Amino acid sequence: MDTKHGSATRLKLMETARELFIAKGVDRVGVREIATKAGVNLSLMNYYFRSKENLLEEIFEQSIKDNGQVLRGILNEDLPLEEKIYKYVNTYIDILTEDPLLVPFVLSIIHRNAEQAPRLKAVHTLYNTETFSNQLKHEAEVGKIRKIDPEQFFISMISLILFPFAIKWLIGYRMTFTPGQMAKFLEDRREHVYDMLINSLRP
Amino acid sequence: MDTKHGSATRLKLMETARELFIAKGVDRVGVREIATKAGVNLSLMNYYFRSKENLLEEIFEQSIKDNGQVLRGILNEDLPLEEKIYKYVNTYIDILTEDPLLVPFVLSIIHRNAEQAPRLKAVHTLYNTETFSNQLKHEAEVGKIRKIDPEQFFISMISLILFPFAIKWLIGYRMTFTPGQMAKFLEDRREHVYDMLINSLRP
């Protein structure tokens, strides 16, 4: 591929930027540094990605897209409800543990682009919950779980999973956690979140 | 007051900035615009607030401080657990409904300053949960509720309350909500969150 959207230069820039962002933090990395380290002229970089913001978006677009497919896949699998929730929660926390910058990044992008045209198209792949909603409705009709608004339940589920990663350092600071304790706290959330969701569904 | 931290000029700048930030979005407001509109010299503005970031912080510091006192107060009140949770959830959602920019702002500030020195001191006033933790432990010992990690429960509670406000427009976009439907969805969350928390505590 040698088109504008897939050239080696483009990929090189995204790789370099990603490494630098993770290593030093987005705000402490300049566009000139990225361009230099990638061996690319600054203006050319601006030719590919119109802005640093845009570059950032594209980098995470890919990550979200990949992970989104996995997560959406779980919601659509043919699994018992409890098992599905268990798998969803754990897979999601796996992903966030591996890429702890994901949540803050996405939130900051959401924040900056609020009220704007639908950007972050990939995020929508996270939100295909029809099968899951129907499953919840059906289980409620059969009396196996409490009657519940599926949309509210889904939002609650992702809130419980995602929000702690958004305020990670705040939690750590408040409880004076060492990095190890922080990791444990987030590990423990797997069970806590699962329990809370399941218990809230009991008739 | 005529000291550095309370002069009329200072307040004027904060007011002007706040209005502009809310109207146009933080990133679309320049420091020169704020200074001009407030009728203040740019250098003077930099004398009061060392940076735009700092100005932003101070604007929300006050709001968080006030609301934080109210919320912390509820957690420390002498109330039955269920009643306390009910009051906490509803008061919190009241606050966020009235000032919907609060969550995204605070999160973006947190994000930008992650790994930094303890800024946003006021946020800490939100997090004084000793009385509440003890109450949870006690109720569990008496067998009135399930045994539960109080820290995890508290984080879950604020996750359920706060996160939807952080991804508000995403929810709206996905479900193609009108502003009215959005408002209803967030209103409905009061009951949903309360129910989920209480049900998850049932023995």
Added chain:
DNA sequence: GTCTATAACGGGATAGAC
């Protein structure tokens, strides 16, 4: 302590020539 004026530096973004 409060305020003005002005210059300069670094970083992101852009226009236009090649």
Added chain:
DNA sequence: GTCTATCCCGTTATAGAC
């Protein structure tokens, strides 16, 4: 696709007036 020159913006610094 590439590179130069340029602009805007946030920030810092200085020097001085009240």
